[in-house]
Amino acid sequence: MSKEEKRIEAFAEHTYGTWRAQKGWMEPLFIKDAEGVYFYDKNDRRYLDFSSQLMCSNLGHKNKAIIESIVKQAENMPYIAPGFVQESAISAVESLLTVIPLGLDKLFFSTSGTEANEAALKMLREYMSPNYKVISRYHSYHGSTPGGISFTGDIRRMYAERARCTVEGVRFAPDSYCYRCPFGLEYSSCKLQCAEYIDYMIKEEGNVAAIIVEPVVGTNGRIVPAPEYFPRLRKICDENNVLLFADEVMSGWYRTGTAFAIQNWNVTPDILTTAKGCTGAYTPVGITATTRKIAEFFEENVMCHGHTYTFHPLSLSAVQPAVSEYKKLMNSGLPQKVSRYIENKLYALEDRHECIGDVRGIGHFWAIEIVKNRKTKEPFNKKTDKFQKVLMTQKISAAAMKLGLFINAWDDTLVISPPLIVTEGQVDEGIEILDKVLRIADEEVMHTDVAGSRTTAEFNK
Numbered sequence: 001m002s003k004e005e006k007r008i009e010a011f012a013e014h015t016y017g018t019w020r021a022q023k024g025w026m027e028p029l030f031i032k033d034a035e036g037v038y039f040y041d042k043n044d045r046r047y048l049d050f051s052s053q054l055m056c057s058n059l060g061h062k063n064k065a066i067i068e069s070i071v072k073q074a075e076n077m078p079y080i081a082p083g084f085v086q087e088s089a090i091s092a093v094e095s096l097l098t099v100i101p102l103g104l105d106k107l108f109f110s111t112s113g114t115e116a117n118e119a120a121l122k123m124l125r126e127y128m129s130p131n132y133k134v135i136s137r138y139h140s141y142h143g144s145t146p147g148g149i150s151f152t153g154d155i156r157r158m159y160a161e162r163a164r165c166t167v168e169g170v171r172f173a174p175d176s177y178c179y180r181c182p183f184g185l186e187y188s189s190c191k192l193q194c195a196e197y198i199d200y201m202i203k204e205e206g207n208v209a210a211i212i213v214e215p216v217v218g219t220n221g222r223i224v225p226a227p228e229y230f231p232r233l234r235k236i237c238d239e240n241n242v243l244l245f246a247d248e249v250m251s252g253w254y255r256t257g258t259a260f261a262i263q264n265w266n267v268t269p270d271i272l273t274t275a276k277g278c279t280g281a282y283t284p285v286g287i288t289a290t291t292r293k294i295a296e297f298f299e300e301n302v303m304c305h306g307h308t309y310t311f312h313p314l315s316l317s318a319v320q321p322a323v324s325e326y327k328k329l330m331n332s333g334l335p336q337k338v339s340r341y342i343e344n345k346l347y348a349l350e351d352r353h354e355c356i357g358d359v360r361g362i363g364h365f366w367a368i369e370i371v372k373n374r375k376t377k378e379p380f381n382k383k384t385d386k387f388q389k390v391l392m393t394q395k396i397s398a399a400a401m402k403l404g405l406f407i408n409a410w411d412d413t414l415v416i417s418p419p420l421i422v423t424e425g426q427v428d429e430g431i432e433i434l435d436k437v438l439r440i441a442d443e444e445v446m447h448t449d450v451a452g453s454r455t456t457a458e459f460n461k
């Protein structure tokens with residue numbers, strides 16, 4: 001074993017890897033460099049980043065304007081306590097107010113999406129008291145600490161529940177997931193049952209303070225709701241005096257074409273949280289934005305929340321240049337053009353691979369849902385398989401990595417979310433590799449023959 005390999009092994013031995021049994025944290029890949037849409041390992045192997053790392057490196061790696069701003073701030077003032085104000089905080093707020101939906105003009109800063117949601121929970125429960133219940137949806141992730149993980153519908157909440165690290169007062173509503181409608185209905189004859197059921201829940205539950213939504217569901221499926229869903233949900237919230245809380249930690253920052261995903265439906269929430277892309281992931285920042293009405297409540301009531309790193313100067317130094325880079329990029333027309341290209345390429349891929357049950361998404365935020373049987377939509381894995389066995393999507397992403405394509409996998413979906421700077425040629429590169437590795441699942445696809453019994457696929461022979 002080389003000296004370098006020994007150092008990596010010692011690193012893994014002395015650190016906790018995230019979301020895993022630790023014996024799986026044996027040989028993390030050493031990354032030496034990253035630039036544009038690529039990153040490079042210790043042997044100079046190049047990987048195309050098709051998931052923007054954790055759907056956060058939206059501006060790609062090594063953006064000069066952001067780096068220069070961070071360096072300047074590090075030389076000037078890396079830290080000052082949150083009770084003071086300094087230039088990078090003021091310019092961050094000024095720039096954010098030019099993109100955050102109108103009406104959401106009072107901001108709180110932290111250092112992650114989890115913290116942004118935790119702050120929102122405290123604020124909304126104080127503001128809405130004595131109402132305290134939060135309605136969330138099963139296909140969701142909202143953070144790792146007690147508040148955020150309690151709103152989370154995916155498997156990670158179940159682990160937190162076992163560890164007794166959740167808060168009370170969260171209820172789960174059905175998803176707006178047309179491919180697998182929880183009511184077994186079809187759009188549009190469904191009459192938007194997924195939204196109407198929330199109205200029913202609010203009235204039957206009582207004490208409901210808010211509904212938290214990822215406007216386009218991120219990790220848990222890139223699920224784009226029916227066009228009428230958010231306008232109807234906004235109305236339901238207003239009629240029942242319930243806050244609409246949009247978690248745009250992942251869906252924000254032009255990933256869906258608009259600055260924030262909920263703007264695709266011309267709906268304004270009462271609370272909006274974001275993180276990840278707000279700095280292009282160059283520094284850690286979480287943002288909680290509220291309406292003026294909520295802000296006015298805290299004029300007299302104590303907003304009893306804060307962190308040592310609230311308004312962290314070095315972190316905030318990346319916000320203004322990131323906002324400016326996003327605007328420049330969107331004005332260039334490149335993301336809009338390439339997003340249509342990605343869409344067409346993914347639908348063409350669906351025609352060639354029988355393991356693809358569904359292709360869905362918007363902008364640079366796409367999912368390929370892998371199924372064992374296209375007709376019955378039988379999945380390869382169940383929700384509880386996560387963390388217990390290697391999922392089919394993980395096999396595919398591991399094979400892609402060997403061919404130089406980084407692509408995240410979660411449950412039954414592969415995450416196609418390249419940085420917004422990606423070009424059509426680079427999309428082709430990624431699609432070519434996907435085309436090869438999807439055969440792993442094609443080989444295990446089950447056909448339903450005429451008599452209704454299942455046979456293994458002969459696909460792609």
Ligand SMILES: Cc1ncc(COP(=O)(O)O)c(C=O)c1O
Binds near residue numbers: 117
């Ligand atoms: C929608 C959503 N909310 C919250 C979070 C938590 O953000 P963080 O990992 O920065 O704490 C995530 C992370 O993936 C997310 O996707």
